Amino acid sequence: SQQGEEDPQALSIQEGENATMNCSYKTSINNLQWYRQNSGRGLVHLILIRSNEREKHSGRLRVTLDTSKKSSSLLITASRAADTASYFCATDEGGGFKTIFGAGTRLFVKA
């Protein structure tokens, strides 16, 4: 069963706009991660946020975590055509070795 569920499933925006993706999960976590997958490629790690953190920034990325609601959001500001990809949230299962991925949000940025 999947731990993370992303919303929306697909998102289409114009270049320069902001893109927001949401992730909900079911059980307690130690950390939550976001990954990007370009078409036909493997996943690439973007950012990790720990359960005691509420917000984290990395370049044009901003991630928030609300453990009371078991949800996270990924904001990409000033999007570019090169940001076109699928974005996945991933959670640990209470600190174990398994990482559980959601089904992903497909982002399409129109030039």
Added chain:
Amino acid sequence: NAGVTQTPKFQVLKTGQSMTLQCAQDMNHNSMYWYRQDPGMGLRLIYYSASEGTTDKGEVPNGYNVSRLNKREFSLRLESAAPSQTSVYFCASTMGQVQYFGAGTRLSVL
């Protein structure tokens, strides 16, 4: 420094054939993973190896076997391929929580 290398990149099998997917990492990571990804879905964990000499089942282990040959290599074997195993297979390694992925193996079972 190649990271995680998977071979082959593409494979077509007939139902009932067997094959082994190879994965090697050069980052001295302890843990390694095999996932499958089906269209429009996230990754589902098949097997993982927390450290050399150990392997454990993930979410969808049926029809697969694995071998952690040494710290670098983690192979996935399909003993009798079925059409339901048509998928893209990803190997990953990790030190800590961040996973590093290979480019994937695209497998079709006819």
